Amino acid sequence: MSASYKRILLKIGSNVLTQPDGMPDVARIQHLVDQVAALKKEGKEVIVVSSGAVAYGRSLTSVSEKADAVSTRQLLAAVGQVQLINTYSAMFGPHGLVCAQVLVTKEDFRDRNHYLNMQNCFRVLLQNNIIPVVNENDVISVTELMFTDNDELAGLIASMLDADALLILSNVDGIYNGDPRDEKSEVIQEIGHATTGFAEFVSTQRSQFGRGGMITKCHMAQKVAQLGITVHIANGKTENVLQKVLLGQVVHTRFIPKKSASGKKKWIAHSGNYAKGEVQVNAGAKAALSASEKAVSLLPVGITRITGEFKKGDILKLVDEQAKMFGVGIAEYGSDKAQERLGQKNQKPLVHYDYLFLNPEVS
Numbered sequence: 001m002s003a004s005y006k007r008i009l010l011k012i013g014s015n016v017l018t019q020p021d022g023m024p025d026v027a028r029i030q031h032l033v034d035q036v037a038a039l040k041k042e043g044k045e046v047i048v049v050s051s052g053a054v055a056y057g058r059s060l061t062s063v064s065e066k067a068d069a070v071s072t073r074q075l076l077a078a079v080g081q082v083q084l085i086n087t088y089s090a091m092f093g094p095h096g097l098v099c100a101q102v103l104v105t106k107e108d109f110r111d112r113n114h115y116l117n118m119q120n121c122f123r124v125l126l127q128n129n130i131i132p133v134v135n136e137n138d139v140i141s142v143t144e145l146m147f148t149d150n151d152e153l154a155g156l157i158a159s160m161l162d163a164d165a166l167l168i169l170s171n172v173d174g175i176y177n178g179d180p181r182d183e184k185s186e187v188i189q190e191i192g193h194a195t196t197g198f199a200e201f202v203s204t205q206r207s208q209f210g211r212g213g214m215i216t217k218c219h220m221a222q223k224v225a226q227l228g229i230t231v232h233i234a235n236g237k238t239e240n241v242l243q244k245v246l247l248g249q250v251v252h253t254r255f256i257p258k259k260s261a262s263g264k265k266k267w268i269a270h271s272g273n274y275a276k277g278e279v280q281v282n283a284g285a286k287a288a289l290s291a292s293e294k295a296v297s298l299l300p301v302g303i304t305r306i307t308g309e310f311k312k313g314d315i316l317k318l319v320d321e322q323a324k325m326f327g328v329g330i331a332e333y334g335s336d337k338a339q340e341r342l343g344q345k346n347q348k349p350l351v352h353y354d355y356l357f358l359n360p361e362v363s
Contacts (some may be wrong), residue, residue, distance in 0.1 A: 004232075005164040005246065007045040007126075008037065011154035015052035015171040016236030023059050024052060028237070030091055032169075035242040036131065037095035045126050047161065048099075049134045049154040050088070056080030077138035088133050098130050103137035106147055109156060110274045115267055119160050126161075155220045159227050167222055168243060169215060169236030174229040174253030177216060189267035191255050195222070221255045222360040227266050230256035268315070269357040272328045275317040277308035277335055279350065286320050289327070290358060297349035298329065298356065300341040308336045316351060318358075 012032060019025045028050075036046050054073060054363045060205065063072045079275035085101045092099050102121070108114055125132050126246060134157060136147055147153045157165040221231040234252035236244050244250035281289075285302025291361030298318065311334040318327040329351030331338070 007047075007161060007163045007165075008039065009047045009154055009158040009161065009163040009166045010050065010242070011049040011150055011166065011168045012051065012170070012223050012236060013150070013170050013282050014055060017052040018055045022055055024035060024087075026057050027086070031239070032236070032242075033088065033095075035090040035240060037092065037097055039242060040095075040097060040129075045132065047122065047126075047132045047163070048088075048148050048159060048316070049157065050084065051135065051150050053077045053080040053084045053138065053257040054082040056087075059083075071094055074139050075274065080081065080136065081139070083134070086134060092131060098281075099133045100125050100130050100297070103139075104134065104153065105140060106273065108269060110159050112267065117159065122157070122161055134282045137300045149216060151217050151220045155224045158224055158229050159270060163229055165230045165232065166221075167242065168221070168231065168233045169241065170217070170233060171237060172233065172323060173235045173238075173251055175214060182268070187251050188253055189251065191218075191222075191225075209273065216287050219360075223269060225255040226255050226360050227256045227269055228259055230257045238257065249361045264355060265357050267326055268330060268355060271315045272317055272325065274315050275308075275328065275332065275342060276314040277310035277338075278317045278319055279303055280307075280319050280321070280323070281336075283321055286326060289318075289356070295353040298351040299349050300338070300347040301343060301345045303338075303342055306335060306338050308335065310338075318351070318356075325359070326357060327358040331355065 003239055011124045015209070016024055017029055036048065036061040054076045056076070057076030060079050060083060061075070063075055068077070068260070081101075086274075087098050092127055102125075105116065108118055122132055134153065136150060136153055154168065156168060157163075172180050174187040174189070176190065187329055205220060217233060221233065226233050232245050232252055233253050234250060238250055240246065241250060246250055264344060279298070281298065282304050285298065288296050288302070289298060304321070310331050311329055314331050316329050316331050317325050319325050332350055332352055332355075338350055341350075
């Protein structure tokens with residue numbers, strides 16, 4: 001039962017924390033803080049990934065219309081992040097709770113050492129009963145280094161911390177089987193970890209103040225569910241939404257998890273951006289790797305092309321004959337040996353099954 005979750009990653013979207021005019025919704029933030037405090041009293045660990053810095057910045061200062069989008073975002077985030085974390089601190093205080101600010105960028109996930117350092121920081125905070133409040137560091141993140149949105153960041157941290165559940169609060173009740181504005185559309189209450197074809201029924205419309213849309217949420221949620229973490233998408237404007245989601249008392253979307261993956265696989269799953277090499281495999285090898293009934297490693301006989309220079313332990317992208325990426329893994333040996341063994345039988349795997357993650361087949 002979902003109420004038995006011990007460690008919860010709560011992602012609060014900008015459209016939940018803001019009013020229609022883009023200003024912060026302080027009453028809503030207070031209500032969410034009160035709910036988190038109630039969960040803490042039940043002995044649960046809660047990590048909060050919170051948007052809202054730019055909205056707070058917008059409430060505190062104005063920016064010249066001549067300023068470019070990146071500079072504007074940097075300015076508003078720099079000013080607003082102070083107010084956002086102060087708001088959380090002031091609201092958690094009366095509950096006897098302390099929160100900590102954790103600002104991250106995509107670069108912080110770039111290698112195993114950085115990843116483990118950040119993981120250790122979160123664990124120390126949780127061990128000391130402190131609530132981490134996480135946000136992307138928009139002050140130094142530029143466009144090419146930004147997360148797709150805070151959903152992606154939340155998925156990374158949920159995986160990193162072996163969370164039991166990831167709760168994503170948006171301004172709609174969940175994933176609909178059509179346009180949410182259409183009265184005939186209904187919330188899909190359960191989505192299996194092997195479900196495909198989201199683009200056929202999910203609206204691509206983005207929220208007014210957020211960066212990501214529902215398609216992005218679906219793809220991220222599917223990946224996290226593949227790693228053994230239950231994902232819930234619910235309406236953050238609903239009263240007492242956290243308790244209602246955990247007790248199954250509100251209509252929302254739940255992504256059913258696959259059996260839990262190892263900690264190393266959870267890191268590999270999100271590390272495709274840092275690949276040192278690319279490996280193209282033939283259709284037969286892809287089919288063998290994708291067969292769910294048995295564990296299969298990537299052998300040189302199924303590889304048709306290798307690009308990039310890499311050494312043992314580096315991340316590799318796996319692509320199919322159409323050059324579409326379908327997985328990531330860790331190299332068992334360097335690119336020189338891999339080139340020598342290309343297409344050969346009876347060779348050591350280039351990527352062992354234990355260090356291989358295949359993307360969910362989503363579209």
